[in-house]
Structures are given as C-alpha cells and as structure tokens.
Amino acid sequence: MIIDLNTSSIVHYLLLPLSVVFYVLSLIRRGLYRLGLFTTHQFSVPVIVVGNITVGGTGKTPIVIALVEHFKQQGKKVGVVSRGYGGKLQDSTSQLVDEHSRTDRVGDEPMLIYQQTKVAVMVNKNRAQAVQDLITQHKVGIVISDDGLQHYGMGRAVEICVENGFGNGFLLPAGPLRESKKRLKSVDFVMQSILKPIAFINLKTQQKQPLDYFQGQTCHAVAGIGKPNKFFSTLIDLGIHLIQHPFKDHHLFVAHDLNFKETHPILMTAKDCVKCTPFIDENMWVLQVEAQLDEDFLQQLDAKL
Helix, strand or coil: CCCCCCCCCHHHHHCHHHHHHHHHHHHHHHHHHHCCCCCCECCCCCEEEEECCECCCCCHHHHHHHHHHHHHHCCCCEEEEECCCCCCCCCCCCEECCCCCCHHHHCHHHHHHHHHHCCEEEECCCHHHHHHHHHHHHCCCEEEEECCCCCCCECCCEEEEECCCCCCCCECCCCCECCCHHHHHHCCEEECCCEEEEEEEECCCCCEECCCCCCCCEEEEEECCCCHHHHHHHHHHCCCEEEEEECCCCCCCCHHHHCCCCCCCEEECHHHHCCCHHHCCCCEEEEEEEECCCHHHHHHHHHHC
C-alpha cells in the first residue's frame, strides 16, 4: 500500500499516535546531543548543511551544486558529503566518488554533484566520518553536506533548510515531516529551490539546443525524483506535449524502463540521466537547470562564515 504523505486521510489520522511516539523520540535524541551524552563531532573547517524537515525532494542538490560553484569562484577548495541514498554502500568506510563510480553503489545525487562540479564528493552513512575524511585526505577548506539536517553527530557552522510545503502538516509516519515546523526557527536560512531551465542537452552527442527546440512536439518525459510533476509542469510550460512516465524517487533505471513503443524523444532530469550512462542513445535528452541563489542570501552566508 502506498500512502500519500502530502494529503490528509483516515489512514493518516490513524497513524497519528505513531507520529506522537516519533516526535517524543526525536526530542529525546536531540536533547541527548545537546547534553553531550551523544557526541557531536566538530571540525577544523566550516560545514554547511543543506537539508530539510520533510521527506521527499525539495531541490536540495541543485542548491548544493550552486553553492559549490559560488565558493569555487572565491578560490576556496570545497568538498561535499552525502549519505548516498539509493546506493548500496553498507559499511562505515567513506567512498570517494570519481568517474569510475557506479550510481547503484554511491547513489544518484553524489554522482550528479561530482559530474557537474568535479569537486571531492565523499559518501558515507556516517556523515561526520565523511567530513573528517574529506578534511584529512583532500585538505578542503569548506564542506557542504547534501541533506543531513537531522544528522546531529555532524557539527555544522550553517544550516540551510530547503522547503516546498509541508504536506498535511503531520510528522512521520502520518505525514511528511521529519521534525516539527518549530525547527525552522533554529536554522540559519530557510529557502525554496528555484530552478531555471537553461537548455536541452543530448546525452549521446552532448549537443545543446534551446528551450524551444521541442515546442509543439510530443515527447516522453521520464522522472524518478521526489516530485516528478514539477518536472512535467516545467516541460508543459515550454509548450511540449508529454507522455508522462513517473518513477519512484532514486529509481535505478535499466534499459527496459525506457524502451517505449512510440519513438518520441525522451526528456529526463539530470539526476535520472546519471543512472542511464550504460545505455544512453541519441534519443535521450536532459533538461539542464540551474538553482537561482539570491545575492542577498549569498552575502549573508559569506558574512556568517
């Protein structure tokens, strides 16, 4: 049974007692960190956490990529840590992402960040260990954590919460909230991910085409992200007629998934394309997007660091 955490129903109300238990346990866990009974690891370089208080996609990864580019322009050596959700790394050994990494091992988001930024990206379910390994092995001067707002064992200098609504407003498992909305008062920045479409890029040839290239055409739209309808809406706004193919978030694509009867162009997100490298062809295109970061936000972030 699939439960939609973004709408209220009798099922959600029946789950509310479990949400109360989840809330109490979350408070106890955070309290133990505050009291020092659980260890919070501190680091010699600033750590910026880009996270959220809800489950599901809120557009954190494009913001991480934009922040990496911002600090690179300042001449700073940046590293990124990630849990590698969707990957199969089981132990607590950190894994550095490189051109030989497999998405099914390290996860789609770390692979995407590495491909688009070429900075050191370290994957470990123990984020604090990943941060320390980045500092020790790669001498980075600043670390950005893709997600991890609730990973209190990892010390941080700045918390950025990316949100796009709170669904039915209930805590897990009755709703999408990982923490109470009161948590927003304690973070440094609360923002939305505003993504600007740039162009279409052919996965096989790397040919770039303008946003009106598919206008008026019928195309397959494939999305294995947290909110596929946002991607579909963007394509519709570009005047494209869609055959929509939503998949679950972090879906590991195989060639059969894209073997459609109609041979229309296949339009995908960058996060999904990194999982299709073994079977790309000239019919597959990625919509290139960029996160738009407000200049006032960047100035405040630099000042805080």
